[in-house]
Amino acid sequence: MNHATFFRPLLPIALIAALGGCSLLGSNERSAVTIYSPVVRIQADPSWPTVDWQLVLVKPSAARVVDSPRINVRPTPSELEVYKGVSWAQPATDMLDDALVRGFEDSGRINGVARVTTGIRADYKLAMDVRRFEADYRGQATPTALIEVNAKLIHVIDQRVVADRTFRQENPVGSTDVAQVTAALEQGLQTLTTNVVGWTLVTGEQDHARSAVTPARVR
16 A cells, blocks of 8 residues: 555644645645535436425534545554545535435425424434444555445434434445545445435334324424
């Protein structure tokens, strides 16, 4: 494995470079940064229900080292580094947030969906925690694109956790090329988004159907 493509240590968010270039610690030299911006589009599964309840999405949370525009790579289980000279256009939580909002809208299965900050009256809310968003070598010559997210579907009126599930998406890359790594992470984000959207619709509808009376909507 060629460690020359990595930069260590992991920079704190305050030191992340602007999109036009980056200035590494201890250096006045500026170099171009390649920005990757995943585009996620999902296809609705015919088995997904069409629902009449409303959903709000809580901004996903993550540890600071995960919630960064830098592209993380784990050469060994105890090391976390970043690829040098490349960056995401957004932090991981923003990429997931945008992908989910668009995914629910594109599914055509739910009309009432928005971010929690919009203040719509909702029956359910979806809270997510991004645990891993990285390339993981696992002692192999090439990495695996790994995304791990925990999701909680919560009934708004009584704050009851309807369901809790951890989604884990792994895509072997087959190359050390950074462009292929980011493509594998993009594909993983698309698959994970599809799975979360489908799970939310099915699980929420099952809970909604069990209620004898439609829950009152509150802010």
